[in-house]
Amino acid sequence: MSAATRDPPPTPAQALAAARRLVVKIGSGLLAAENGEVRRPWLDALADDVARFRSRGQEVILVSSGAIAVGRRHLGLAGRRLRLEEKQAAAATGQIRLAHAYQDALARHGITVAQILLTQEDTEERRRHLNGRATFAQLLALGAVPVVNENDTIATAEIRFGDNDRLAARVAQMTSADMLVLLSDIDGLYTADPRHDPSARHIPLVREIGPEIETMAGDAPLGYSSGGMVTKIAAARIAMSAGCRMLIAKGKDDGAAPGPLAAIEAGARATLFLPRGEPRSARKAWIAGAVNPSGVVIVDDGAARALQRGTSLLPAGVIEVEGIFERGDAVIIRTRSSVEVGRGLSAYSSTDIRRIAGHKSGEIAEILGYRGRDEIIHRDDLVVTEPR
Ligand code: GLU
DSSP states (O other), rough: GGGGSSOOOOOHHHHHOOOSSSEEOOOHHHBBBTTBBHHHHHHHHHHHHHHHHTTTOOOHHHHHHOHHHGGGGGGGTTTTTOOOOHHHHHHHHHHHHHHHHHHHHHHTTOOOOOEEOHHHHHSSSSHHOOOOOOHHHHHTTOOEEEEEEOTTTTTGGOOOOOOOHHHHHHEEETTTTTTEEEEEEESEEESSSSTTOOOEEEEOOOOOHHHHHHHHHHSSSEEEEEEEEHHHHHHHHHHHHOOOOOEESSSSTTTOSSHHHHHTTTTTTTTEEEEEEHHHHHHHHHTOOOOOOOOEEEOHHHHHHHHHOOOOOGGGGGEEEEEEEOOOOOOEEEEETOOOEEEEEEOOOOHHHHHHHHOGGGGGGHHHHHOOSSBBBOOGGEEEEOOO
16 A cells, blocks of 8 residues: 555645634734724624534634733833833733633623633643643533633743744643644745745645745744744644644635634635644653653552553552652552553642542542542543553
8 A cells, every 4th residue: 555545634624623622823913903902893703703613512712812912002002112021011901801802702602711821831840731731621611711821921031932823832732632723814834925925835734844844934934923934833843743733824804704713614725734643642642651650559450450441540449559759740550460551640649649549539528638530540641551
């Protein structure tokens, strides 16, 4: 069989339709008018899109820029280049207005919004990452639409994302989303800057980010917005390594009525980045490859069999723990006879597991004095070892 027999790639519209959980990034230029007012008609059209996706059972997370653009004029900071501290102040006033605008626009469809402000450290430090992941999961399960931005007021220069393209990719990775849409002022990646070079060609599909893609993004300032095309390619790299598809699409066609996602569904041009794996398998590969498991959880044979059938690890099946580890650390699961059953991320510290081992999940709160997860290791955070 030759490699040429692989399935034809999906169109952007098909890729959107297939998404189960999508993260949509909205650039400042789409949302905020020149004078810093939120463009309500545009936002309402986006909200209509979101409501339609959700009614089809697709989960949506929004990552929105615009806090600085919307906030600055309220502090008398309009019309000039801002220093970092001024941007941080502008973001603090703008974020409130931004959140209200989303709240109003989505309330038209009876949808509740939830604000999440993240720093780069929150997405990278493991325990914060896992906490964030759990909060997103909870909000989505309760039917809310998370609206995310960088926590601009406290992120210092060195550790700032500074652009929401990469932040959105981290959010997609954190939430195991299977689609990331970067709504921008350009309808995708081009071989050269289409504003200056009439021979520039649009690239509809990227399967791998090789040197030629990097060069296209680096040489020409293709994106007209703050991040440019460079941060979009950086975002694609993060998303693809997490098994998440990504689209770069134009957020606004002047004068056009449909929402930006509706436009893609109707066939608008975009660039699709297509990774090889699925988000689930990418996350599991990460867990299986965790470099230094910090401890061992020893389980009884009944629990070992249940894990092989794909269930979560409950405290009732745990006999004892070896080593010292914290919540969120990678651990090995073994039987009493030292057979490895799997690896996973523990929802409890070694100290707490020692106390709840052998007990029912319903007793956790009473024993520990707080109510954590029912599972010691949830099946989403667990990889079963292939029997040898
Ligand atoms: N977080 C910034 C804001 O809300 C925007 C960053 C970006 O332009 O990507 O104003």
